[in-house]
Amino acid sequence: xxxxxxxxxxxxxxxxxxxxxxxxxxxxxxxxxxxxxxxxxxxxxxxxxxxxxxxxxxxxxxxxxxxxxxxxxxxxxxxxxxxxxxxxxxxxxxxxxxxxxxxxxxxxxxxxxxxxxxxxxxxxxxxxxxxxxxxxxxxxxxxxxxxxxxxxxxxxxxxxxxxxxxxxxxxxxxxxxxxxxxxxxxxxxxxxxxxxxxxxxxxxxxxxxxxxxxxxxxxxxxxxxxxxxxxxxxxxxxxxxxxxxxxxxxxxxxxxxxxxxxxxxxxxxxxxxxxxxxxxxxxxxxxxxxxxxxxxxxxxx
Amino acid sequence: xxxxxxxxxxxxxxxxxxxxxxxxxxxxxxxxxxxxxxxxxxxxxxxxxxxxxxxxxxxxxxxxxxxxxxxxxxxxxxxxxxxxxxxxxxxxxxxxxxxxxxxxxxxxxxxxxxxxxxxxxxxxxxxxxxxxxxxxxxxxxxxxxxxxxxxxxxxxxxxxxxxxxxxxxxxxxxxxxxxxxxxxxxxxxxxxxxxxxxxxxxxxxxxxxxxxxxxxxxxxxxxxxxxxxxxxxxxxxxxxxxxxxxxxxxxxxxxxxxxxxxxxxxxxxxxxxxxxxxxxxxxxxxxxxxxxxxxxxxxxx
Numbered sequence: 398x399x400x401x402x403x404x405x406x407x408x409x410x411x412x413x414x415x416x417x418x419x420x421x422x423x424x425x426x427x428x429x430x431x432x433x434x435x436x437x438x439x440x441x442x443x444x445x446x447x448x449x450x451x452x453x454x455x456x457x458x459x460x461x462x463x464x465x466x467x468x469x470x471x472x473x474x475x476x477x478x479x480x481x482x483x484x485x486x487x488x489x490x491x492x493x494x495x496x497x498x499x500x501x502x503x504x505x506x507x508x509x510x511x512x513x514x515x516x517x518x519x520x521x522x523x524x525x526x527x528x529x530x531x532x533x534x535x536x537x538x539x540x541x542x543x544x545x546x547x548x549x550x551x552x553x554x555x556x557x558x559x560x561x562x563x564x565x566x567x568x569x570x571x572x573x574x575x576x577x578x579x580x581x582x583x584x585x586x587x588x589x590x591x592x593x594x595x596x597x598x599x600x601x602x603x604x605x606x607x608x609x610x611x612x613x614x615x616x617x618x619x620x621x622x623x624x625x626x627x628x629x630x631x632x633x634x635x636x637x638x639x640x641x642x643x644x645x646x647x648x649x650x651x652x653x654x655x656x657x658x659x660x661x662x663x664x665x666x667x668x669x670x671x672x673x674x675x676x677x678x679x680x681x682x683x684x685x686x687x688x689x690x691x692x693x694x695x696x697x698x
Numbered sequence: 699x700x701x702x703x704x705x706x707x708x709x710x711x712x713x714x715x716x717x718x719x720x721x722x723x724x725x726x727x728x729x730x731x732x733x734x735x736x737x738x739x740x741x742x743x744x745x746x747x748x749x750x751x752x753x754x755x756x757x758x759x760x761x762x763x764x765x766x767x768x769x770x771x772x773x774x775x776x777x778x779x780x781x782x783x784x785x786x787x788x789x790x791x792x793x794x795x796x797x798x799x800x801x802x803x804x805x806x807x808x809x810x811x812x813x814x815x816x817x818x819x820x821x822x823x824x825x826x827x828x829x830x831x832x833x834x835x836x837x838x839x840x841x842x843x844x845x846x847x848x849x850x851x852x853x854x855x856x857x858x859x860x861x862x863x864x865x866x867x868x869x870x871x872x873x874x875x876x877x878x879x880x881x882x883x884x885x886x887x888x889x890x891x892x893x894x895x896x897x898x899x900x901x902x903x904x905x906x907x908x909x910x911x912x913x914x915x916x917x918x919x920x921x922x923x924x925x926x927x928x929x930x931x932x933x934x935x936x937x938x939x940x941x942x943x944x945x946x947x948x949x950x951x952x953x954x955x956x957x958x959x960x961x962x963x964x965x966x967x968x969x970x971x972x973x974x975x976x977x978x979x980x981x982x983x984x985x986x987x988x989x990x991x992x993x994x995x996x997x998x999x
Contacts, residue, residue: 553909554853606857633858
């Protein structure tokens with residue numbers, strides 16, 4: 398297992414962690430000040446400053462992208478909505494490619510309308526079927542471009558509105574169904590030199606830490622399907638279902654134990670910090686947040 | 699599948715649903731007014747009026763007990779704490795027996811101290827091990843008394859503080875490990891005449907509805923391990939992790955579909971309504987809550 402205690406070279410910052418810190422331009426400059434080597438930006442933050450400018454800033458600061466957030470959200474109210482989702486996913490892949498991201502993270506979606514608070518269906522089976530079809534269609538395009546897709550299983554508390562893929566086992570079943578040969582793309586080689594499958598998973602400890610099958614499923618995923626590793630912490634108590642994630646070390650997740658499993662499976666990429674925290678970290682200055690991320694990366698990840 | 703639309707003979711009321719309605723005495727009288735045949739009381743509500751009086755009221759109103767809530771909470775900070783938990787579980791079994799409950803529901807516990815907001819450990823593996831040992835010891839006592847134990851897998855969002863058993867598969871793995879022969883007790887026959895294993899599960903749709911393996915695991919459980927079936931609904935959005943459960947029909951759970959699976963496996967007992975709702979149902983008069991439970995039992999369960 399890699400020793401993270403001496404430096405933060407394998408730290409990546411998911412830019413959602415700095416939602417309170419202004420534009421992507423400001424976030425990138427803050428990361429550069431702290432000698433952070435990698436980020437994972439969100440599409441809205443990229444769009445807000447323009448992708449050309451984002452790409453230039455990323456190049457200028459020699460930042461790697463541990464991932465690009467996010468594609469997915471496949472289920473829709475009707476065929477037109479599903480078509481629009483597929484088109485949007487193709488755009489996300491093109492953007493990820495333009496920014497040279499390691500993968501496009503997929504938050505797959507669930508019951509149509511639920512994210513807006515007005516679910517138009519209760520049929521989780523239909524949602525799963527639409528997700529499967531959506532990934533299949535998107536994978537075809539992603540293969541052509543050479544952009545790996547990382548299905549992120551979300552915590553079951555998001556099953557209604559954000560993702561109907563809620564365990565690593567379920568995500569890997571999808572991978573095996575849609576990419577049975579674990580096809581590699583010629584240019585899908587991650588920063589650690591590992592080859593990667595065209596379809597894999599993003600393992601976020603926040604979503605999967607509770608799972609009694611986690612260790613076994615991480616081993617099953619193997620090096621080529623482990624496309625991203627996200628960290629934060631589960632606070633006790635958790636006061637909000639979405640925006641009360643904790644800084645590593647402030648909660649109860651045995652992050653290093655899980656990183657051990659991921660590395661035992663061959664993963665040697667970035668540990669990406671993704672913290673949604675409307676009442677705490679989003680209210681603090683970017684330099685404080687990043688200094689804490691670095692310190693906790695070295696001591697708690 | 700049984701037709702629930704014509705009457706509410708298979709409706710049971712978990713008394714937590716009426717947390718705002720006063721004493722267990724008042725709750726029992728309200729249930730009697732609505733011709734409800736079964737309840738599942740909580741220990742604190744029983745203790746508040748005294749178990750002798752509770753038993754007498756239950757007899758007088760000819761109420762069945764679809765379950766007794768609850769045992770469990772096995773992990774503790776030290777050996778003394780674990781011993782105290784075992785003693786408390788034996789008392790809970792005695793009470794369940796005295797009240798002639800169909801089963802004692804087990805909310806197994808997790809990280810010591812977490813329920814009080816101060817987790818003293820992050821070791822989920824240790825918690826699971828203590829839970830296993832605790833159930834094993836408790837099962838021995840329960841077998842002697844003839845009281846079936848129903849492990850209730852809780853939603854993964856309670857993995858830190860309430861239960862480290864979070865899927866039906868995990869609960870059934872525990873059952874198979876601790877009760878491999880599915881031993882039946884002579885007097886463990888439920889109201890539908892079915893024999894029941896000494897160790898089984900309580901399936902609460904709120905906790906398990908999201909699980910892609912739910913149907914298969916319900917089939918695996920089979921008639922003798924399905925000791926209780928709880929219903930309420932998952933609201934979108936859910937505003938609180940604990941006390942924002944919905945009335946059947948107000949959320950996104952396909953309750954009837956899940957009941958179909960449970961009945962296909964042989965379950966023919968009560969459908970027990972358990973709603974924690976501090977901002978809605980707990981604020982309403984008991985008669986309104988019960989009238990709604992009955993109406994939704996007939997139309998949405």
